[in-house]
Amino acid sequence: MSLPVDSVLLTDLYQLTMLQGYQAQRMNETAVFEFFVRKLPGGAEPKRNFLLAAGLEQALEFLEGMRFRPDEIEWLRATGRFAPDFIDALAALRFSGDVDAMPEGTVFFPDEPIVRVTAPLPEAQLAETRLINLLHFQTLIASKAARMTLAAPGKLLVDFGLRRAHGAEAGLLAARAACLAGFSGTSDVLAGRLWGIPLYGTMAHSFIQAHDDELTAFEHFALAQPDNLVLLIDTYDTEAAAEKLIPLAERLAAKGIRIQGVRLDSGDLAEHARRVRRILDRGGLGQVSIFASGSLDETLLARHTAEAVPIDGYGIGTRMDTSSDAPYLDCAYKLQEYAGIPRRKRSEGKATWPGRKQVYRYYDGEGTMQRDSLTLVDDPQPGEPLLRPVMRHGRRLGASPPLQTLRSYAIEQLGRLPEALRRLSPAPAYPVEIAGRLRALVQAMDGGS
Amino acid sequence: MSLPVDSVLLTDLYQLTMLQGYQAQRMNETAVFEFFVRKLPGGAEPKRNFLLAAGLEQALEFLEGMRFRPDEIEWLRATGRFAPDFIDALAALRFSGDVDAMPEGTVFFPDEPIVRVTAPLPEAQLAETRLINLLHFQTLIASKAARMTLAAPGKLLVDFGLRRAHGAEAGLLAARAACLAGFSGTSDVLAGRLWGIPLYGTMAHSFIQAHDDELTAFEHFALAQPDNLVLLIDTYDTEAAAEKLIPLAERLAAKGIRIQGVRLDSGDLAEHARRVRRILDRGGLGQVSIFASGSLDETLLARHTAEAVPIDGYGIGTRMDTSSDAPYLDCAYKLQEYAGIPRRKRSEGKATWPGRKQVYRYYDGEGTMQRDSLTLVDDPQPGEPLLRPVMRHGRRLGASPPLQTLRSYAIEQLGRLPEALRRLSPAPAYPVEIAGRLRALVQAMDGGS
Structure with missing residues (x-):
């Protein structure tokens, strides 16, 4: 019904x-x-x-x-x-x-x-x-999203909140309100259709887990998504996954595929971002951007801004879509x-x-x-x-x-x-x-x- | 759209x-x-x-x-x-x-x-x-509503939360979830239609204010709602309004209309309820029930229960429909x-x-x-x-x-x-x-x- x-x-x-x-x-x-x-x-x-x-x-x-x-x-x-x-x-x-x-x-x-x-x-x-x-x-x-916009100048902010929003209409209208207040996009496909909000998305842990090993999952995802490849690297061990990307990037480059970004979704995001940034830079992957998600709010965004944490964009869900504070x-x-x-x-x-x-x-x-x-x-x-x-x-x-x-x-x-x-x-x-x-x-x- | x-x-x-x-x-x-x-x-x-x-x-x-x-x-x-x-x-x-x-x-x-x-x-x-x-x-x-059910045994609990719920679907599904968890009804007409949840409603301040005086508003509402008459008495002065009900009840009785209840919506609800109860009882209106609303949560309900505050039912909105804590x-x-x-x-x-x-x-x-x-x-x-x-x-x-x-x-x-x-x-x-x-x-x- x-x-x-x-x-x-x-x-x-x-x-x-x-x-x-x-x-x-x-x-x-x-x-x-x-x-x-x-x-x-x-x-x-x-x-x-x-x-x-x-x-x-x-x-x-x-x-x-x-x-x-x-x-x-x-x-x-x-x-x-x-x-x-x-x-x-x-x-x-x-x-x-x-x-x-x-x-x-x-x-x-x-x-x-x-x-x-x-x-x-x-x-x-x-x-x-x-x-x-x-x-x-x-x-x-x-009003909540505007605080995030102000707290993270120059960063890509994307609404990820549909699943924990209070029902479907809340998810849709939150995507719209966040975009109004300065967000760049949403993961909510229907909100993209209704209001032309740019759509963003990466991959979920289930995609990794459905494969017998993480590297195979990365390769399969790269083939399916060659033009906008963002890999989720925290399913098992974040830094180990980042290391795997160096040889993978070379193999993919031979097929004309470029890794655009990685996503972090757990642990101390600032600390992981710094380590991953070093690993990627050392491996010649300086152009690969770092995207973070998971329990984010404007306070954390402001801290990252103040500390110049090397994160280029954020997927923000629950705490914005419910205005949790x-x-x-x-x-x-x-x-x-x-x-x-x-x-x-x-x-x-x-x-x-x-x-x-x-x-x-x-x-x-x-x-x-x-x-x-x-x-x-x-x-x-x-x-x-x-x-x-x-x-x-x-x-x-x-x-x-x-x-x-x-x-x-x-x-x-x-x-x-x-x-x-x-x-x-x-x-x-x-x-x-x-x-x-x-x-x-x-x-x-x-x-x- | x-x-x-x-x-x-x-x-x-x-x-x-x-x-x-x-x-x-x-x-x-x-x-x-x-x-x-x-x-x-x-x-x-x-x-x-x-x-x-x-x-x-x-x-x-x-x-x-x-x-x-x-x-x-x-x-x-x-x-x-x-x-x-x-x-x-x-x-x-x-x-x-x-x-x-x-x-x-x-x-x-x-x-x-x-x-x-x-x-x-x-x-x-x-x-x-x-x-x-x-x-x-x-x-x-x-899970939130269940706490309210446990905190107010024997009281009538009604969902009033549609207006501050996060969109329409949230309002509807909150009415359903609250009923599931022991609430007796909702003010949400569509939820009543969809799931057969008993509907409750009284009157708003605007009805009182649209009249030039409160007593006329009460009389007009009584004529329009003779079978389920609950009067909102806090628009100007709660106790003064309660006093007005004594002669009004007599006039209405002559027309076969009984005042079933009053609603309190502001101030110290427990204190107003005690005073209003005394006024009504002294005036022979012992059967008129007291219904309260306004920023209610389970903590206040539990306090009222412990203090045996003479409130018979509660309309609970925002803090339940948003699970605000x-x-x-x-x-x-x-x-x-x-x-x-x-x-x-x-x-x-x-x-x-x-x-x-x-x-x-x-x-x-x-x-x-x-x-x-x-x-x-x-x-x-x-x-x-x-x-x-x-x-x-x-x-x-x-x-x-x-x-x-x-x-x-x-x-x-x-x-x-x-x-x-x-x-x-x-x-x-x-x-x-x-x-x-x-x-x-x-x-x-x-x-x-």
């Missing part, structure tokens, strides 16, 4: 229950919801200094296609949970609203909306669960205005900034980010407005940019970060000012309730 | 590369791969005392349907990466092998295979990435035998137990698990064999059991755990003995290479 991950039933039951309540009260006026992150993960010692917006393309596709299929309508009817006239309304429901958003790849900070949805209340409400699901995950992964963001999609009136949730620790908002960014003379200002849309500021129109009346304003365009933009964004925020260690919080008009609105609302 | 999560292209590029190598060498003999977890997460202070096997149903569905669609074949051809006769072989490829596995819901421990695949080498190899992806994630979530397992799918010869990977820290294996379990007089024994399949032991035939020649041996049957089995399994392993704190490792025959095989192999 294939899981229908495009189904509008990918929602929480209470969305449907509330929609029935809205229908009964004819509450169909314009609502404004905003998606934002409440705080950086890690508390007092944040594990991220900034976030990278991602997932907008999939979110807009979802909104454009948001509808109940006939079989879903019949199933809902058969549950007996809902009134017949409400089911009829669901069958006719389409998303007809507007979306304003930060482009994917934009650096952002807590409390800043990255997506603003303006639509009749039931439509904006129904979209909540899947919108959060799509925006949260890619933003989570892009911070596997979720404290994010929300909150009602900020209904029927022209700003709305504010005041629950302990979860109060929101009300009203429909815009984020303005200010730069110094070199183009480095200096500070942001959060304010109401009808309170324009001199900075650069970060939320831009992307959908009107339920239709996208133009096609989504190609992933490589978004990637270039994201890399440019990382280049505009203040130096302290580019580091892995916790930095002082980037200044996000709350404009006077917005503060005044909150005071008026809290005072008046 | 809908992501085709049933595509066989959900694999790592190197699987295809290796298959081309196997074809060139006519390596099509029988391979035995086993899926197992190397170690419990958390290192010296394990964060899990046991694991719960899950994901087999989806893994078997994947194997039964594993094939390249015509458009995928054409795309592979167009990449120019592969030889034409290899592409033809891929088009004809089907899974024709056997699978032996622990039933879903079985308790297991590191080094114990939970799934054994016996098939022609290319078929078993190609399946690797997606098999790991499916078995890893549900096992991860079931241990968002991945160190698992592997490894070649253990090829062409009748046992195979062993010896990479540092990643050495495997070779050969096709079985796990036997021993119980004490009360039926409590005492110890396991890991050995070769041709070395039968007197304990209970845990791996059982589930697929032969590419076809399942009977339909998968209904989820409620698996859930009952899993709950029974949890009841057979030794007391120390049922606790949340790290317990001494459960004894998994390596049988003499298996040890002897390793010695022979390491000595002979």
Whole structure:
């Protein structure tokens, strides 16, 4: 059975229950919801200094296609949970609203909306669960991958995470988010097909083990893969395998085959890389590159960079695809205005900034980010407005940019970060000012309730 | 665009590369791969005392349907990466092998295979990435959810995690894995449809905020949801909202509507629950139950249980659906035998137990698990064999059991755990003995290479 991950039933039951309540009260006026992150993960010692917006393309596709299929309508009817006239309304429901958003790849900070949805209340409400699901995950992964990009300048970074990602969709979207944040490719074949992400791959231990000896396995693999030959050398003894490559390279050269690289996947990668580099260089294989994988994260990448470890590229899997040190963001999609009136949730620790908002960014003379200002849309500021129109009346304003365009933009964004925020260690919080008009609105609302 | 999560292209590029190598060498003999977890997460202070096997149903569905669609074949051809006769072989490829596995819901421990695949080498190899992806994630979530089940005996536990799960498939499979591990239901409508998991839902803050005052919102929701009325009372002031319910309940009673419960979602849940309980009881609403949500994990559940906090049920989201304290397992799918010869990977820290294996379990007089024994399949032991035939020649041996049957089995399994392993704190490792025959095989192999 294939899981229908495009189904509008990918929602929480209470969305449907509330929609029935809205229908009964004819509450169909314009609502404004905003998606934002409440705080950086890690508390007092944040594990991220900034976030990278991602997932907008999939979110807009979802909104454009948001509808109940006939079989879903019949199933809902058969549950007996809902009134017949409400089911009829669901069958006719389409998303007809507007979306304003930060482009994917934009650096952002807590409390800043990255997506603003303006639509009749039931439509904006129904979209909540899947919108959060799509925006949260890619933003989570892009923000993690960006740290790796910053930690390993000049290195080839490849996503290897599909197998330990949380399901198939997570694997696919992680490949996309990592590429957006500066990775060069993925091992995930379907992600390569869907988004044109360059595909990379070497060989597995099973290929070696299925042969009676390692050298035969290398030779067989070379014949099958003459144009892009990367050999995995840690199955039994890493340095012994590296030594075997010297005579092998000579034999293969006679057949016109060149060993492009080796992969290390276990043990102390830095130490093995240094030894293997010496062995290869001594054997005249200075052009053979070293590729490493296995439990990698940005901390190790930064250490390798600092120590100039002779590794040319990294395959990064589990710790990126699960964002293992911070596997979720404290994010929300909150009602900020209904029927022209700003709305504010005041629950302990979860109060929101009300009203429909815009984020303005200010730069110094070199183009480095200096500070942001959060304010109401009808309170324009001199900075650069970060939320831009992307959908009107339920239709996208133009096609989504190609992933490589978004990637270039994201890399440019990382280049505009203040130096302290580019580091892995916790930095002082980037200044996000709350404009006077917005503060005044909150005071008026809290005072008046 | 809908992501085709049933595509066989959900694999790592190197699987295809290796298959081309196997074809060139006519390596099509029988391979035995086993899926197992190397170690419990958390290192010296394990964060899990046991694991719960899950994901087999989806893994078997994947194997039964594993094939390249015509458009995928054409795309592979167009990449120019592969030889034409290899592409033809891929088009004809089907899974024709056997699978032996622990039933879903079985308790297991590191080094114990939970799934054994016996098939022609290319078929078993190609399946690797997606098999790991499916078995890893549900096992991860079931093992986390089982801790919650044990920590909150007698409480209603409901999965609320879809929005922060890593994509749609993760949300769906987490709902399934949580139900398997003892949860009573989910908010995920599609999971309810797919597997008959009971659906639960209350109302969101946006419903309250969209109204000009909280009491009107409560009344409107009551009219729309007269049969299953749970009111969210923390939007502005929790205790003040609870007080409003006393007169409201009387007015609703006149219309034949009963308030079934309230939901708390912020602040100190235990303290609010005690205060709200007192308010409700004083007002004659002793039958109104209290339901809590918001950043819950098993540690908090255990504290509430120990302190007899008057909360009747919990909605648990992010920390379960992401297994946030241990968002991945160190698992592997490894070649253990090829062409009748046992195979062993010896990479540092990643050495495997070779050969096709079985796990036997021993119980004490009360039926409590005492110890396991890991050995070769041709070395039968007197304990209970845990791996059982589930697929032969590419076809399942009977339909998968209904989820409620698996859930009952899993709950029974949890009841057979030794007391120390049922606790949340790290317990001494459960004894998994390596049988003499298996040890002897390793010695022979390491000595002979």
